[in-house]
Amino acid sequence: MADYKQFNPAWEEKSPVIIGFLCNWCSYRAADLAGTSRFGYPSTLRDIRIMCTGRLDPTFVIKALREGADGVLVMGCHPGQCHYEEGNFKAMRRVALLRRTLAQLGVHPDRVQLGWASAAQGIMFTEIVKEMTERIARLGPLTWQDNVDDVASLHLPPLPQEEISHG
Amino acid sequence: MTTKRITIDPITRLEGHGKIEIFLDDQGEVKNTYFQIPELRGFEVFCVGRPAEEMPRITNRICGVCPEAHHMAASKALDDLYKVDPPSAAKKLRELFYGAFYVTDHTTHFYALGGPDFVVGPNAPAAERNILGVVAKVGKEAGLKVINTRKYNHEVIKIIGGRVIHPVSGLPGGMSKAINEEERQYIETVARQNIEFGLWSLQIFRDIVLANKAYVDLVVGDTYTQHTYYMGLVDENNKVNFYDGKIRVVDPDGKEFAKYRAQDYTEHIAEHVEPYAYLKYPYLKKIGWKGFTDGKDSGMYACTPMSRLNAADGMTTPKAQEAYEELFATLGGKPVHHTLAIHWARLVELLYAAERMLELVTDEEITNPNVRTIPTEKPTVGIGTVEAPRGTLTHHYETDERGILTKVNLIVGTTNNYAPITYTVKKAASQLIHAGKVDNGILNMVEMAFRSYDPCFSCATHSLPGQMPLEVVVYDTEGAVVDHQEQYTKGC
């Protein structure tokens, strides 16, 4: 496995996990093309096929972050090229508002990214995945569960970590 | 050494609604008394980052019992923040709304919470000292009167504020909705009934309390007397006003000590922190924090219905003015230092609120549809003050140029009285506990002192409501329980 400690020691032996939402017509086929053309890219992306980025419910993005993903990548057709005319515009608006909301919750905007790749842009697809992986690698793991298992919060004033752990 | 420890605790520490710890010395005399408030929600902190105009709909969640007070204080702070003057119809609408709130709130307290002590009697069994006890004593129609007064005034609150609990209509520059003639007529009827109700309540007080020497002695007794500064909101003629005016402080001799605009409150009020309470202790900055002692030299001040009457020169409405004069005449002139007199003062205020409602609702401008002034200024700082039933309530906001809050400070009704309450408790304790012997009556005595403030620790801690279930546990040196009683009182 690739070594991500070089970007951020917090990774230890782990690798970033990115959930991808790919539209059926452009970006998913771009990924297919990257495959048939054997264009390699980091194994960090785990993608979900949706018919159109217009299907992207922000709940999915939030769910992914909560369930252990370090980032979410939404990819669709280039503006004007959407198979359903304008679904990708809706996605762009939602991601814009979602990122503003998440920023208030301390989630770095780089963790939720939007990109376009047409069915013919296998290379562009791999580059977007590479770039996102590197950004996430620098940010370090998200591990949202730690926020909720808020052990440290149970004692006042905060005790040293090791004493807290059995709290 | 054999120090005894007495814990007066709301059920147990786990209830965490307020706790009194008393430490005795070898002779069993009171050595130290601690009154703890173990709650905190931190509105001042999580309101930062929110748009200021949302405060009337967020800060009212500080207290579900007096949300109207926070709603108004917030709305006024926003007027100040945006340097906008609401149309006079809007101001009148707000004050009318506020009057209805005062009537319900004072009614609740007098009949359901404070009053029973007198009406039913301080030594009656706890089970009878409640609203039902009152009904039993003064008759069924009385109970109905009380319930209906609450019901109708709640309707008024809903008409103007949008909702009975947690109203929403306050905005910088006015109110989101005007009232129509039909609504006005309804409110007028309610206002007239309120006046009747106020007079009737005062009569009950006369008949039951003033006619009973034992009660009067209790009221004027030393246990329930403390000489503090008094604070209240007054209009340009130094008359009592709940919605607007300047803050006036009189010293224990009744002389004006300070009179200032809400915007200057930080020059006059400071807060003291103790490590054993989440609640802070406000005091008069110019005098300073001298611990829990009374007198001219202590910065401790009270802020109750009685304090407001003490701090003002009278009432603007005729019937209330009469009642005002009667009160001071009966209790030997201003200022009145008797804690239990607060109940009487509360009824005077109730009558004033009712009369004021009628004035406002019969003002031809009250149905004017123009109840909004659109702000144009860039926001910076806004401070708003109203008289909440339990004391002067101040909201202080600072924002960036988009009106997003960067700083919030709240000085809430009951907080003002935290020090005097503590003092009362301490005094009662040291007067009633001797040689390690705890008189069984102590509990209710302490509690009465305490309840007369109608403390609302919901507001105070911006946390739980002001339920103050008190429990006395007396331990002998082996820690075995020798005596155990408990009582409840309800804040707000």
Next chain:
Amino acid sequence: MADKPKLAIYWGSSCGGCEIALLGIHEVILDVADFFDIVFWPCAMDFKKTDLEAIPDGDILVTLYNGAIRTDDNYEMAELLRRKSKVMVAFGSCAMEGCIPGLANFVDREQMMQYIYKDAPTVVNPEGIIPLESIPVEDGVLTLPAFWNTVKTLDQVVSVEYYLPGCPPEAKWILALVQAVMQGELPPPGSVVGMNVTVCDECPRTREEKKIRHFYRPYEIIPDPTRCLLDQGLFCAGIATRAGCGALCPSVNMGCRGCYGPNEGVVDGGAKLISAIASVLDAETPEEIDAILDTLPDPAGYFYRFGLASSILHRTHLEIENGRKVAAHVEAIPRLDPKLKD
């Protein structure tokens, strides 16, 4: 008395509004007092925790729990009542979704202590005293209940059978719940007592196809009293909020803020608002989109006004900073990459 079904009513970290709302069922409260043996209601009756502990587990038929979980106290009482009760009802927004107190999940305890006891403009605290969980004083030690970093909802700490939404719940639904219990006609566990449509269903305002070019702050415009507020660019959470209140706020020209929580089947109400509102923005380029969104400050504060503690993310991200967990901060407002234009 003893063979009457037992009822308990309790508040955690709440404002007391739910209790007042409960009194809003007026005379029926007397039938309730009659039908049930009320074994625990601190705000009204004289029972203490020891009495509660004495009750056999599962002996209480229904506990109405309002208020969120913020301290050890809140948690331990919830835990105890759960053990004693057959049916646990999350009564009101605080217990159900965290409500306004849940907004505290935007910050952390350190921030609160620092500001409230040290930085607040009126505080004079040269020694920098902050309240402690356990405070040694001469002759003994005083204690305060532990104060958590994170506000939790009732069902995040104990299992809950029914939910009664609203801040506070409207009397008619309290009545519905109480009567359902008294008539033994309880809905399947997990049910929310209320409707499965949104506030729009009860809102009399006329709605058009949505297209938002600009958001107005409530004080910026005087809205047309007959048209949908959102259509007029005023934020209203009614589109994504469970009905049942009778659209009270819109009826006084004020947008809904979502106190009844998300609609049936919605997992994250905030996410739904984001999706719906962003979808109808009248903009197609990154610049246009950001320009419109700049007119809607504090989106998280609007979308999660009442539901932050029950949202999927639950609270703001915490980072370890010298041994303490503190709220992570993203300073700049994220903007779309202009390259996304094509």
Next chain:
Amino acid sequence: MSEEKIGVYVCHCGHNIAGTVNVEDVAVWASDLPGVTVARDYKFMCSSLGQELIEEDIKKQGLTRVVVAACSPHMHEPTFRGACSRAGLNPYLFEMANIREHASWVHQDDKPAATEKAKSIISGAVSRARELEPLEAFQAPIHQTTMVVGGGIAGINAALEIANAGFKVILVEREPSIGGHMAQFDKTFPTLDCSACILTPKMFDVGNHPNIELLTYSEVEKVDGYVGNFTVRVRKKARKIDVDLCTGCGDCWERCPAKVVDYVYEAGLGYRTAVYRPFPQAVPKYPVIDPDTCIYFKNGRCKACEKFCPTNAIRFDQEDEVIVATVGNIVLATGYDVFDARRLPQYGYGRLANVFTSMEFERMTNASGPTNGKIVLRDGVTQPESVAILHCIGSRDKNTNEYCSATCCMAALKFAHLVKEKTGAEVYNFYIDMRTAFKDYEKFYNRLMEEGTHFIRGRAAEVTDAARKPDEAGKLVVQAEDTLIGKQRRIPVDMVILMAGMEPRHDSQEVAHRFGIGCSDAGFFTESHAKMDPVATMSPGIFIAGTCQGPKDIPASVSQGEAAAARVLSLIGRGQVEIEPVRARIDEDRCSGCRICNNLCPYHAIDFIGELGVSRVNPALCKGCGTCVAACPSQVIEGQHYTFDSIMAQIEGLLWDVRPSGKEKVTFLEMEPA
């Protein structure tokens, strides 16, 4: 939910997957996933044996869900859905896990990582499969009429094939006449037979075919619907001629005083009049009046054509006509644009008079062209004594087009031959590589070398008229490095021909979007599969043929046109087609009528029913993009096959290895203070 019996099949795909992903381990691992009753790995799942494996398990083990981990669903989803339905399992209860394109092929350098990723993908697919619901595909009848867009040689052949099979065809052509670029050519390589002679009969057939409705001077404006049932709006531009009266006699254009350069047909080398017929063999034979150049349309006077028209067919007031047609299939054969040589100023086209483009030369050497086939310099009289032919103009060039235009080498050889034959001039070919693939092309190349044409291997650096030596005076000098001898060479010539490459039509992106298909980076239309499905597109019922799909020569274009026709005919023969039931559905009882969704639908499939205060989806118009589903704030719109629950489940599945161990509650209780 966990009562589902799920079968998981991990495909080796020979070495394609198994070479990188440890398929045996993955299969064993998958057998422990919740709900999985059988998990197997197999060499080729798509083989008949592989499919039978699935069918058998469904029948014997009563599987309720099937997951195949293999290639892209775009490859074999239909295959395995078929297997499922043959075994009696609703095909929409099948889920594909793409562990080839999305794992083994892209992580070949990291086998453990590829294996882990394959597990995640399968885990996600299994979780999603559990949430799938049975659906019935729509059966859509195929409308028998076909539309062919583009009247070049590819479109002509497609149209004729279908029409000859007895089905109606609507042929839409943007220009006044069909024929396309082939109609401009003189000879065709390598046989050198006359282009017009082989094209004209086909054009005539099209013009007179009972089954072909010919719409020239027309453009498609809008396309709605889906395979079997497209509604197409065509704008028929006003010819300003009443074709019922016009005989094509030619009096009008002979009398027309407005002469303009003809950039389309004559490639700028010749003129036409304002009322014109592009070329003599044009089909249809009727002229058009070009309002941009007609004097009458400019200043309201003239009307010469009207005066002289023997049949009074001139109609200055004629308006555009909009035709709405319903067709079952569409063939796009919209052709190519010629590279504009001005974009390479170093070759001097447009600046140096005797630099010509290949298309200009085609017209020049064409007997019916402006010079009646004479090869002369710009002066129109002088015959060149030396000619340079520069290859790869706008092809195989990072600065213009990276791709090879495939036809220029052969065309260049053809030109060299014609120059020699007609003028005996010296001919110099400047080439990078000679590309003479396909039947008999190499033979033609050898013939040219025997004819004595010079071949200089090297891309020309520039063409200049700045003489350095006396023998360069008054000539065009082509500067190039001869890479065979490794020397710079300067060749003075009289004429230079630039072999301009093929480019996608300038508006190919818009056209692609209009028809709902994709474009390559360069802008050529994207086929469904580069090898196995070259004339179909990602949109069922839309086919592509000829150079709109990529550079190719006449025989290739012809065969693609006919291939597309065959695909269309097979659909018409089947009579109906299955359409994925991926649609949005509104639960009207729970719709609160907030109207958020109303104007999100690009197909206007959502209506607001005022009296009920609810919104409703028209399934015939809905294409299942899911935009309204995601937007609905009260979550009462369900997206079939891509349901909220199925996607949420897939997220959980994909994150199987990093998910928090349990529910928050549990972890919380662990935190209970001591």
